[in-house]
Amino acid sequence: KISTQPFSLNPTSPTSHDRPLVSPVPTSLFLGSTRKLRLSSSSKLNLHRRPGTVVAVSDVVKQKKSKSTHSLLITKEEGLELYEDMILGRAFEDMCAQMYYRGKMFGFVHLYNGQEAVSTGFIKLLKQQDSVVSTYRDHVHALSKRVPARAVMSELFGKTTGCCRGQGGSMHMFSREHNLLGGFAFIGEGIPVATGAAFTSKYKREVLKEADCDHVTLAFFGDGTCNNGQFFECLNMAALWKLPIVFVVENNLWAIGMSHLRATSDPQIYKKGPAFGMPGIHVDGMDVLKVREVAKEAIGRARRGEGPTLVECETYRFRGHSLADPDELRDPAEKAHYAARDPITALKKYLIENSLASEADLKAIDKKIDEVVEDAVEFADESPVPSQSQLLENVFADPKGFGIGPDGRYRCEDPKFTEGTAHV
Amino acid sequence: MKVVGVIYVTRSILYPRHELLLFEALREGLEEEMERDPRVCVMGEDVGHYGGSYKVTKGLATKFGDLRVLDTPIAENSFTGMGIGAAMTGLRPVIEGMNMGFLLLAFNQISNNCGMLHYTSGGQFTIPIVIRGPGGVGRQLGAEHSQRLESYFQSVPGIQMVACSTPYNAKGLMKAALRSENPVILFEHVLLYNLKERIPDEDYICNLEEAEMVRPGEHVTILTYSRMRYHVMQAAKTLVNKGYDPEVIDIRSLKPFDLYTIGNSVKKTHRVLIVEECMRTGGIGASLTAAITENFHDYLDAPIICLSSQDVPTPYAGRLEEWTVVQPAQIVTAVEQLCQ
Numbered sequence: 001k002i003s004t005q006p007f008s009l010n011p012t013s014p015t016s017h018d019r020p021l022v023s024p025v026p027t028s029l030f031l032g033s034t035r036k037l038r039l040s041s042s043s044k045l046n047l048h049r050r051p052g053t054v055v056a057v058s059d060v061v062k063q064k065k066s067k068s069t070h071s072l073l074i075t076k077e078e079g080l081e082l083y084e085d086m087i088l089g090r091a092f093e094d095m096c097a098q099m100y101y102r103g104k105m106f107g108f109v110h111l112y113n114g115q116e117a118v119s120t121g122f123i124k125l126l127k128q129q130d131s132v133v134s135t136y137r138d139h140v141h142a143l144s145k146r147v148p149a150r151a152v153m154s155e156l157f158g159k160t161t162g163c164c165r166g167q168g169g170s171m172h173m174f175s176r177e178h179n180l181l182g183g184f185a186f187i188g189e190g191i192p193v194a195t196g197a198a199f200t201s202k203y204k205r206e207v208l209k210e211a212d213c214d215h216v217t218l219a220f221f222g223d224g225t226c227n228n229g230q231f232f233e234c235l236n237m238a239a240l241w242k243l244p245i246v247f248v249v250e251n252n253l254w255a256i257g258m259s260h261l262r263a264t265s266d267p268q269i270y271k272k273g274p275a276f277g278m279p280g281i282h283v284d285g286m287d288v289l290k291v292r293e294v295a296k297e298a299i300g301r302a303r304r305g306e307g308p309t310l311v312e313c314e315t316y317r318f319r320g321h322s323l324a325d326p327d328e329l330r331d332p333a334e335k336a337h338y339a340a341r342d343p344i345t346a347l348k349k350y351l352i353e354n355s356l357a358s359e360a361d362l363k364a365i366d367k368k369i370d371e372v373v374e375d376a377v378e379f380a381d382e383s384p385v386p387s388q389s390q391l392l393e394n395v396f397a398d399p400k401g402f403g404i405g406p407d408g409r410y411r412c413e414d415p416k417f418t419e420g421t422a423h424v
Numbered sequence: 425m426k427v428v429g430v431i432y433v434t435r436s437i438l439y440p441r442h443e444l445l446l447f448e449a450l451r452e453g454l455e456e457e458m459e460r461d462p463r464v465c466v467m468g469e470d471v472g473h474y475g476g477s478y479k480v481t482k483g484l485a486t487k488f489g490d491l492r493v494l495d496t497p498i499a500e501n502s503f504t505g506m507g508i509g510a511a512m513t514g515l516r517p518v519i520e521g522m523n524m525g526f527l528l529l530a531f532n533q534i535s536n537n538c539g540m541l542h543y544t545s546g547g548q549f550t551i552p553i554v555i556r557g558p559g560g561v562g563r564q565l566g567a568e569h570s571q572r573l574e575s576y577f578q579s580v581p582g583i584q585m586v587a588c589s590t591p592y593n594a595k596g597l598m599k600a601a602l603r604s605e606n607p608v609i610l611f612e613h614v615l616l617y618n619l620k621e622r623i624p625d626e627d628y629i630c631n632l633e634e635a636e637m638v639r640p641g642e643h644v645t646i647l648t649y650s651r652m653r654y655h656v657m658q659a660a661k662t663l664v665n666k667g668y669d670p671e672v673i674d675i676r677s678l679k680p681f682d683l684y685t686i687g688n689s690v691k692k693t694h695r696v697l698i699v700e701e702c703m704r705t706g707g708i709g710a711s712l713t714a715a716i717t718e719n720f721h722d723y724l725d726a727p728i729i730c731l732s733s734q735d736v737p738t739p740y741a742g743r744l745e746e747w748t749v750v751q752p753a754q755i756v757t758a759v760e761q762l763c764q
Contacts, residue, residue: 131513165546174545181512181549182541189532192502196509203515207491208462233502240497394547397605401584403633403680406687406719410633411680 072354073289079347079356080365082288085124086116086344087369089140092149093319095373096139096156100323104381105156108185109170112140114286114318117343118250119144121291122218125299131179131217133194136171137250137317138183141220147175153376159383166386167394187221187255188228191247194219195234198245198308205305216302217245224255226269232276235310239277242307246298247273249312250285256321257329273310285313286341289350316341392418440625447617449591450480450556453598454518456627458488461516464602467494467507468520468557477522478558478617504530504555508537511553516602524559524611525571538607539582554601556610560651560701561749563615567737570745574611574678575707585678586632587611587650591621593676596630604632611678613651635682641671644759645689647712648699649675652750656699659755668759678708681715690716694725695762699750704732729758 074082093111100109112119115137123132123144134141142152147163155162156170163175164183172183181197184190197217204213225231226249238245249269253260261267273280279301283294291313298309316338320327351357396402399412411417444452458464465488466472466481472495475482485493496503500521507517521527527534534555541549561570574585584606588594594612601608630636638653639660648656653674660670671689675681690696696716700709709730716728731750738748 133509163546164544164548167546168544172544174541174548176545176548181509182545184536186532186536189505189536192505192533193509193512193537195502196506196511197513198509199506200510200513200515203465203491203510207465207489229499230502230505233497233499234506236497237499237502237506394543394545395582396584397542397547397550397552400633401582401604401606401680403677404682404684406683408684 076356079351082120084365085120088143089116091369091373108322110137110322111319112137115315117288117291118285118313121288122295125295129215131181131197133181133190133219135221136185138173142173145178145180147178149372149376150379153380154383157380160386161383187225188230191219191230191234198243201244214303216299220248223251223260235276238308244302245308247310250315251312252315252317270312278308280310282312285315286343288343288347388419391420441622443622446591446594446619447478447480449595450598453595457602464516465492466518467496467503469522471520500526500529505533507553511551512549516552518554521557523569524557524573535580539580550605551607552605553607558612558614560613561738566740570738572702575702578679583607585609589650589653592623593630600629600632633677635685636674636676638674639672641669643669644695644762645693646670646672646697647675652699652701655752659752662756690720691723696728697758698730700732702732704735707732726762
């Protein structure tokens with residue numbers, strides 16, 4: 001076996017589930033509770049000192065949880081909301097797999113099972129006007145951002161009632177209403193778009209004088225993307241202009257069959273934040289409460305105009321890269337290790353142990369979500385497929401872009417032109 | 425001629441004009457639109473404090489601020505993508521490629537996001553972005569600074585491409601592009617920035633989809649754009665002296681083609697010569713030849729002749745560079761050949 005194991009349990013370290021190569025900074029340097037994670041408001045980036053702070057949260061939150069039974073991290077309502085969102089993500093993705101194998105959806109479908117804590121932990125803290133930019137593994141980001149399950153399922157089935165009228169598909173979920181800016185097939189190409197959305201937020205505040213505009217953008221992407229130029233270029237620009245953005249790395253250790261450790265000279269992604277002048281944080285992405293604590297801080301920083309943050313979430317996908325991936329390369333022991341840290345099981349345990357919810361409450365949610373997902377499938381099944389007139393409708397926002405035909409009229413004036421018979 | 429002089433003077437009084445250079449016309453158009461709509465902003469390398477490497481944005485950063493005229497780091501793919509994200513969320517950015525060739529680094533964003541996102545989002549997001557910059561073969565700038573990207577981008581669905589060639593249409597196309605809801609790539613030419621012309625004082629735009637009739641004629645249709653327009657007009661003088669009557673059309677809209685103006689001309693003259701600066705293979709001329717053949721085959725008395733640049737990385741040596749692009753003498757020969 002090669003010497004660099006992707007993980008090993010280290011029973012002697014206080015946080016036994018951390019991988020040695022990404023073990024947190026020794027706890028003596030750790031800043032303590034979430035309030036202290038914030039760089040003091042008076043400190044501007046002093047370029048003569050190391051500008052950001054590299055922290056890991058796992059220790060602290062665990063410490064905090066066991067210390068006092070009075071201060072829980074969440075209320076009952078919040079707990080149930082988080083649980084429901086994660087169950088929705090899981091149930092939806094499981095249904096996708098079924099539907100794919102039944103021939104209802106096609107192409108490349110990338111499922112999010114196992115990573116729900118990241119999506120729920122972050123996106124549930126956002127307002128509707130905040131933006132989310134994702135990758136091809138975007139179904140659950142869409143659901144967390146409150147895009148209706150019906151719209152997402154219809155999109156996957158390629159129906160006109162899909163959120164993108166069936167024109168985007170699994171890898172291109174968009175929702176203007178919910179400010180979900182995609183869904184991108186090429187890794188890294190969404191990060192500049194997210195940077196642009198954050199730029200707009202800053203522009204609105206400073207140029208258009210909309211003083212209360214504090215919209216934040218979250219950019220989600222994986223470990224493989226962190227070796228891509230666009231990642232670094234955008235870290236630079238976001239820090240340079242203090243854009244209200246959080247870069248969320250969903251490090252699930254694998255880019256299809258390429259292990260993160262085989263692809264990256266320095267696999268500790270969170271360390272790359274300070275190199276660009278922003279804090280870099282590593283968090284246990286299988287624990288929704290830890291993710292949420294870090295997210296609160298990072299999103300708060302952005303909202304206050306203090307600039308971007310790089311958050312590396314250590315997480316894992318229980319299924320293959322896509323439904324076409326046989327997933328033969330990953331060590332079964334590694335999979336078992338992370339399966340034991342299923343974020344949904346962990347939250348359930350927390351809720352019950354801390355008397356925030358009963359088994360019955362949670363079962364009721366399970367049932368409710370089952371119905372939501374079944375309803376989504378039914379709705380998608382019954383929805384119509386696009387007609388040919390839809391083919392060219394959305395190529396241009398202004399269809400005059402198709403030009404002037406030989407007869408002197410704009411092609412778009414011909415009602416049948418959208419069927420695709422017009423040459424350009 | 426006295427009568428014409430009187431008419432010209434009268435027209436100047438009734439429709440006042442001012443004289444400026446092409447790069448100033450671009451700036452004027454951009455400035456007017458920035459005043460008119462606070463969402464219009466500029467992003468690019470050295471557009472702010474430096475005023476633009478060809479001075480198109482000179483003075484704008486002082487007037488509108490560093491955020492509206494944003495000096496970006498050297499990261500074309502990312503700042504083009506940033507412009508696209510900004511456009512999706514409500515702004516109307518102008519992305520300047522310091523040289524159009526640099527936008528090859530932004531191909532990912534231009535093809536995948538700029539061209540596609542309106543469609544893949546089911547029409548939810550519009551991308552009212554303008555991507556502009558100088559391209560074309562200059563004076564011994566070397567191969568990489570002498571590229572013609574219009575041929576590479578023309579297949580990207582969802583974008584429009586226009587090329588300006590005079591101060592009048594530079595300002596008009598700039599303004600039209602900024603007001604358009606579609607992503608527009610505006611191709612300028614390195615050698616045309618100092619052209620001088622008197623342009624109207626009042627607000628005007630040039631239609632993005634229309635071609636421009638430069639010189640009406642009867643014998644042959646010459647279709648061209650950007651710098652080659654001037655080589656064509658130079659050749660036209662020679663041709664007129666030789667007794668020919670060429671009709672010269674500056675197609676301006678590289679994507680989509682204005683098949684109405686072009687078609688009417690073909691139907692009149694029955695002979696077509698295309699003069700372009702793109703390379704022989706896969707250029708705008710190649711597409712235009714196909715479009716004309718498809719649509720107007722019956723009206724042609726002779727096969728279309730397309731004069732393009734040689735398929736070669738533009739050499740540095742002056743003479744070699746001259747032989748790379750189409751020269752007026754070749755245009756004259758081609759017309760004579762067509763009209764035999």
